[in-house]
Amino acid sequence: MxxxxxxxxxxxxxxxxxxxxxxDMHKPLRQYIVYHYSERDAQDMEDDLQTVQQMRNDIEKGADSSEARRDLLQRYYRALTVMESRFPISNEKEHVNLxxxxxxxxxxxxxxxxxxxxxxxxxxxxxxxxxxxxxxxxxxxxxxxxxxxxxxxxxxxxxxxxxxxxxxxxxxxxxxxxxxxxxxxxxxxxxxxxxxxxxxxxxxxxxxxxxxxxxxxxxxxxxxxxxxxxxxxxxxxxxxxxxxxxxxxxxxxxxxxxxxxxxxxxxxxxxxxxxxxxxxxxxxxxxxxxxxxxxxxxxxxxxxxxxxxxxxxxxxxxxxxxxxxxxxxxxxxxxxxxxLPPLPTAVLVKSTPQADVLDASKEKMFAVLVPDSSAKALSKYTEMLDDIIRTQAEKLQQESEITRVKLKEMDLPDSLQALEGGAGLPEQLREDVEAVQIDGGPEGLESEMRQLRDLRRVNEELLVQTEELLEKEAREDAQIRTQFGTRWTRPQSSTLTKNLHDRANGFAANLKQASESDARIERAIRDNMPLMSILDARPIEAALPSLARPIMSLNGDEDSIVGALRIKLGELEALGQQRAGLEDMLKDMKRKDNILPKLMTTSGSYEDLFKKELAKFDPVCAEVAKNVETQEKLMQQIKAQNDIFAVTFNLEDYKVSREKAYKQIAAAVAKYREVRENINEGLKFYVTLQDAITNLKQQCSDYVMTRNIQCREMMEDLQRQIAGLSFSDSNSSARNYPAVGTAQRAQASPATNPPYPPPQQHQAPPSSALPQYYGTAPGPSPASQQQQPPNQYSGYQPPQQAAPGAAPYYSTPPPQQNPPAPPPYYSQTSAHQHNPSQHPPPQHNYSQPPYPGWQGPYYNAGQPTQQTPQTVSPPPYTYPPPAPGSYHGGPPPGVSWRH
Missing domain, CATH: 1.25.40.280 (alix/aip1 like domains)
Known part of the structure; x- marks a missing residue:
C-alpha cells in the first residue's frame, strides 16, 4: 500500500x-623520559614519540577518508591507553605538562x-x-x-x-x-x-x-x-x-x-x-x-x-x-x-562492543618505561587487595552455606510447600522414580513376562522338532534293519545318537528349571505389585502425604503464623540477593581499580598510598558485616516462628509419615529393579539357549542327512550283490537292471521268501523303501558318482567334510578314481563309530547352575531375601550363554526331554 x-x-x-x-606532544614527553629515566632511554623511545606526534597531527587535520580516520582514531586511542600508565599528565612540576x-x-x-x-x-x-x-x-x-x-x-x-x-x-x-x-x-x-x-x-x-x-x-x-x-x-x-x-x-x-x-x-x-x-x-x-x-x-x-x-x-x-x-x-x-494491549516489539540491533578494537594489551609502545619499583609496588598492592576481596567473599559464601544448613534442619521451605500440597521427593529418589516410569513402570512388567513366556515356548518347540528328527531317522533305520536282517551292517541309530540325545536332555532340564524360575518371578510380581504400584502415580508427589491444617483450631491464627513465617523467609531471600550484589560489587571495584599512574608519580611513601586506595573498599566491607549480622538475627526470629508453626501443624507427625512414604517408594524402586533384572537375565538366557538348541537341531539335521545318504548307498550295494553283479560291470548293467526293493522281493517268492531273488526279476524299489530327508530327494554318494548314470538323482549332494560343530560319529570318505573295491560303510570296527564307554554321560550337580559357565541372576529368581527395602539383593542365579555347539553335558538322572 x-x-x-x-x-x-x-x-x-x-x-x-x-x-x-x-x-606538541613530542617535546614534553621526551623531557619527562630524560628527567626520570635517561637520555639513552629517550633515544630508544624516539620512534614511539614521533609516531604518537604524527597520529595527533593527522587527527587534527582530518582530511583522509572516513575509513582511514576510523583506523587512525583506533590506533591513537590504544597509544593513549599505553601512555596513561607511563606518563603522569597534569600541571604538577614533575609531571608531563600537556x-x-x-x-x-x-x-x-x-x-x-x-x-x-x-x-x-x-x-x-x-x-x-x-x-x-x-x-x-x-x-x-x-x-x-x-x-x-x-x-x-x-x-x-x-x-x-x-x-x-x-x-x-x-x-x-x-x-x-x-x-x-x-x-x-x-x-x-x-x-x-x-x-x-x-x-x-x-x-x-x-x-x-x-x-x-x-x-x-x-x-x-x-x-x-x-x-x-x-x-x-x-x-x-x-x-x-x-x-x-x-x-x-x-x-x-x-x-x-x-x-x-x-x-x-x-x-x-x-x-x-x-x-x-x-x-x-x-x-x-x-x-x-x-x-x-x-x-x-x-x-x-x-x-x-x-x-x-x-x-x-x-x-x-x-x-x-x-x-x-x-x-x-x-x-x-x-x-x-x-x-488495548501494547504492541509487541522485535529488537534486531545492539551496540557493537568496542573493547576488542580498543584493547591496548598487545601494544609495544613505551614498553620499557615502567620503573621496577613501581611494578613491585603494584604487585604488593594487588596482593593486599586480593586478600581483602577473598576475605569478604569467604564471609558471604560461609554465611550463605550456614543459612542453607539451618533452613534444612528446620525443614524450610519444604514444610510450607507441603502445606500447599507441593512437597517433593529427594533429588536422587526422584531421579530413580523417573527412570522407572520411563522404563515402563510396574504396568510394563506383564508385557516383559509375556515375552519371556514366548521365548520359552519357542525353545520348547525347537527341542520337540529336534527330537522328531532323531526319532524319524531311528524309525526308518529300525524298519530297514528289520527288512535286511544281518546283511544291514550299519551301526544302529541308538548307538550313534546317544550324545545328541544327552545334549537334548540337558537342554530339556534347563528349560524345566527356567520354567520354575519364570513362575517364581511371576509370583514375585504378583506378591509385590501392591508395593510397586505406588510407582505408577503421576506425578509421584501425588503419593506423598500432605501437611494438613489442624482439625480443630483454638484461636484461628494459623494463617497469621504461616504469613509471618513467609515474611521472614522473604526477608532472608532479600539478604541473600544483597550478598550476591556485594560480591559482584567487590569484583567490579577490583577490576576497575588501577593505581599504576599514581604509583609512577607519587613522591611519598607507598604505604600511605596503599592505605588511601584500600580505604575505598571500607564501605563495601562494612555492608558485608552488616548483612551477616542482620542475617544472624533474622535466623533466630525464623527459628522461633518455625517452632510455633511446627507445634500448630503437628509437623513431627507429618515428617514421620513423609519419611515412611520415602522408604516405601525406595523399597518399590528396589523391588522393581530386582524383578526387572531377573526378567532381563531370563530373556538373555532364553535367547542364548535358543542359539544352542538351533545349533543342536542343525547337527541333528546333518546327521539325518548323512544317514540317509549312507542308507541309499548300502541299499544300492546290497541290491547289486543280490543281483549277482560286481563293481566292474555296474556301468553296463545299471541301465538294464535297476535295483530291486523289498516289496518286489517279497512278491517274487512269497512262500519261501528267499533272501536273494533271481536277477531277471529285478524291479525298481518303491520310493517308500528309501528313507528321505524332510522331502529332499537323495543324491548319489561321492564314492559312486562315477557308477551312477547321469540325472539318475537330482537332489541333495553329500558334503565333502563334516559341518563345523557336527558330532564325531559319522564321516563321508572322499571320492576316488576307479576304486578297487566298494568303500566300507560304517562297519563295527569303523574309526568313526561312537563308543559309549568313551563318552560316559556326566552326572548333573543340582547345587550348580544347570548350564556350565553361565553367570547371571536368572535361576532361583524370586527367592525371598532378608534385606532392607533400600537394598537390592545380589542376583542369586548364574547362567552365562554357551558357545554354539560346545555343550556336551549329560542329562540329570531321571530327566526326560520328551514333551
Whole structure:
C-alpha cells in the first residue's frame, strides 16, 4: 500500500566530529623520559614519540577518508591507553605538562582545555562514534549490501558512544572545563539515536522483502521506542538547552512516525482478520500521533515531513474505509486505545562492543618505561587487595552455606510447600522414580513376562522338532534293519545318537528349571505389585502425604503464623540477593581499580598510598558485616516462628509419615529393579539357549542327512550283490537292471521268501523303501558318482567334510578314481563309530547352575531375601550363554526331554 512510499526517502542523521587545536606532544614527553629515566632511554623511545606526534597531527587535520580516520582514531586511542600508565599528565612540576583542547561538536564556538589524558581519550572515542555514523550515512541503502553496511556502521557507532559513556565520561567531564558532548547524558542519548537508525535499516529491509505486516509492526515499534528514548534525553538537562531545535524536532517527529507506522502495519493484519474494532482504534491512535507531531515539526527537512504526510494520508484512508465497513457490516464498538494491549516489539540491533578494537594489551609502545619499583609496588598492592576481596567473599559464601544448613534442619521451605500440597521427593529418589516410569513402570512388567513366556515356548518347540528328527531317522533305520536282517551292517541309530540325545536332555532340564524360575518371578510380581504400584502415580508427589491444617483450631491464627513465617523467609531471600550484589560489587571495584599512574608519580611513601586506595573498599566491607549480622538475627526470629508453626501443624507427625512414604517408594524402586533384572537375565538366557538348541537341531539335521545318504548307498550295494553283479560291470548293467526293493522281493517268492531273488526279476524299489530327508530327494554318494548314470538323482549332494560343530560319529570318505573295491560303510570296527564307554554321560550337580559357565541372576529368581527395602539383593542365579555347539553335558538322572 502507500506505506511503502513512506520509506522511499528516509532521512537519517550523522554526527559531526569534534575539532581540536594543534599540540606538541613530542617535546614534553621526551623531557619527562630524560628527567626520570635517561637520555639513552629517550633515544630508544624516539620512534614511539614521533609516531604518537604524527597520529595527533593527522587527527587534527582530518582530511583522509572516513575509513582511514576510523583506523587512525583506533590506533591513537590504544597509544593513549599505553601512555596513561607511563606518563603522569597534569600541571604538577614533575609531571608531563600537556594541555588538550577540543571544541564541542554541537556548539562549535565552545571549547575546553584539560591537562588530563582522559579528556583526550573521551574526544577520540566521541570522534570514533561520529566517523562510524558518517560511514553509515554514506552507504547506499537502496541495495541490500549498502543497507547491511549502514546497519553495521550505526551499531558500531552506538558501541563507541556506549564505550565513552561507561568507561571515560566520568573521568573526563568531572571538572567545569569540559564540553557537554562527552558527558554521560549526551553519550547515552547518541547511543539510543544510533540504535534507532540501525533498527530503521532493518525496517527498510523487512519492507523490501515483503515480510508479514505483524513483523513490520514489531520492527517499527522498536524503532519508535529508540527514538522516544533519545528524545527523552534531549529535553532534560544538560542537553535541553544544548542542541539546536531542529535536532529535537527531527527526533520527536521520527518517534511519532514509527509509532504510527507500527499501528498502521498491525491494522493491516487486523483488517485481514476482520478485527475491525481494534483496527479502527489503532488507526485513530496513529492519526492522532502524526497530527500532534506535525505541529511541533517545524524546521525539519522537507523529505521527512513529506514521508510523515504520506503516512498520515494512508492511515486516514484506511481509517475511513474501516469506519464505513463497521457502520454498514460489523457494527462493532470501538474500544479506547488505552484499553488495548501494547504492541509487541522485535529488537534486531545492539551496540557493537568496542573493547576488542580498543584493547591496548598487545601494544609495544613505551614498553620499557615502567620503573621496577613501581611494578613491585603494584604487585604488593594487588596482593593486599586480593586478600581483602577473598576475605569478604569467604564471609558471604560461609554465611550463605550456614543459612542453607539451618533452613534444612528446620525443614524450610519444604514444610510450607507441603502445606500447599507441593512437597517433593529427594533429588536422587526422584531421579530413580523417573527412570522407572520411563522404563515402563510396574504396568510394563506383564508385557516383559509375556515375552519371556514366548521365548520359552519357542525353545520348547525347537527341542520337540529336534527330537522328531532323531526319532524319524531311528524309525526308518529300525524298519530297514528289520527288512535286511544281518546283511544291514550299519551301526544302529541308538548307538550313534546317544550324545545328541544327552545334549537334548540337558537342554530339556534347563528349560524345566527356567520354567520354575519364570513362575517364581511371576509370583514375585504378583506378591509385590501392591508395593510397586505406588510407582505408577503421576506425578509421584501425588503419593506423598500432605501437611494438613489442624482439625480443630483454638484461636484461628494459623494463617497469621504461616504469613509471618513467609515474611521472614522473604526477608532472608532479600539478604541473600544483597550478598550476591556485594560480591559482584567487590569484583567490579577490583577490576576497575588501577593505581599504576599514581604509583609512577607519587613522591611519598607507598604505604600511605596503599592505605588511601584500600580505604575505598571500607564501605563495601562494612555492608558485608552488616548483612551477616542482620542475617544472624533474622535466623533466630525464623527459628522461633518455625517452632510455633511446627507445634500448630503437628509437623513431627507429618515428617514421620513423609519419611515412611520415602522408604516405601525406595523399597518399590528396589523391588522393581530386582524383578526387572531377573526378567532381563531370563530373556538373555532364553535367547542364548535358543542359539544352542538351533545349533543342536542343525547337527541333528546333518546327521539325518548323512544317514540317509549312507542308507541309499548300502541299499544300492546290497541290491547289486543280490543281483549277482560286481563293481566292474555296474556301468553296463545299471541301465538294464535297476535295483530291486523289498516289496518286489517279497512278491517274487512269497512262500519261501528267499533272501536273494533271481536277477531277471529285478524291479525298481518303491520310493517308500528309501528313507528321505524332510522331502529332499537323495543324491548319489561321492564314492559312486562315477557308477551312477547321469540325472539318475537330482537332489541333495553329500558334503565333502563334516559341518563345523557336527558330532564325531559319522564321516563321508572322499571320492576316488576307479576304486578297487566298494568303500566300507560304517562297519563295527569303523574309526568313526561312537563308543559309549568313551563318552560316559556326566552326572548333573543340582547345587550348580544347570548350564556350565553361565553367570547371571536368572535361576532361583524370586527367592525371598532378608534385606532392607533400600537394598537390592545380589542376583542369586548364574547362567552365562554357551558357545554354539560346545555343550556336551549329560542329562540329570531321571530327566526326560520328551514333551
Amino acid at each position: 502507500a506505506a511503502a512510499s513512506t520509506v522511499t526517502v528516509n532521512v537519517m542523521l550523522a554526527i559531526h566530529a569534534k575539532k581540536t587545536l594543534s599540540l 594541555s588538550f583542547t577540543w571544541y564541542d561538536a554541537f556548539k562549535q564556538g565552545r571549547k575546553a582545555s584539560q591537562q588530563n589524558i582522559h579528556f583526550e581519550k573521551a574526544a577520540v572515542a566521541f570522534n570514533l562514534g561520529a566517523v562510524q555514523s558518517q560511514l553509515a550515512l554514506s552507504a547506499d541503502r537502496s541495495t541490500p549490501t549498502g543497507l547491511k553496511q549502514a546497519c553495521n556502521c550505526f551499531q558500531a557507532s552506538a558501541g563507541a558512544f556506549a564505550f565513552l559513556r561507561d568507561n571515560i565520561s566520568m573521568k573526563a567531564s568531572g571538572s567545569a572545563a569540559s564540553t557537554v558532548d562527552i558527558t554521560v547524558e549526551c553519550a547515552g542519548m547518541l547511543e539510543r539515536l544510533m540504535l534507532a537508525q540501525a533498527q530503521e535499516c532493518f525496517f527498510e529491509k523487512v519492507l523490501a522483502d515483503n515480510k508479514p505486516a505483524a513483523l513490520c509492526s514489531k520492527v517499527a515499534k522498536q524503532v519508535g521506542l529508540y527514538y522516544e528514548e533519545a528524545y527523552a534525553a534531549l529535553v532534560l538537562p544538560p542537553l535541553s538547552q544544548h542542541f539546536d531545535r531542529t535536532w529535537v524536532a527531527h527526533v520527536q517527529l521520527k518517534a511519532a512516525q514509527f509509532q504510527a507506522e507500527a499501528c498502521y502495519r498491525i491494522a493491516l493484519e487486523l483488517h485481514e482478520k476482520e478485527t475491525i474494532d481494534e483496527e479502527i482504534a489503532r488507526l485513530k491512535a496513529a492519526s492522532h500521533m502524526l497530527a500532534e507531531a506535525k505541529k511541533s515539526g517545524r524546521g525539519v527537512v522537507a523529505p521527512l515531513l513529506d514521508a510523515v504526510t504520506k503516512l498520515e494520508g494512508n492511515v486516514n484512508r484506511n481509517l475511513e474505509r474501516a469506519n464505513k465497513e463497521n457502520d454498514r457490516v460489523y457494527l462493532m464498538r470501538v474500544p479506547p486505545v488505552e484499553t
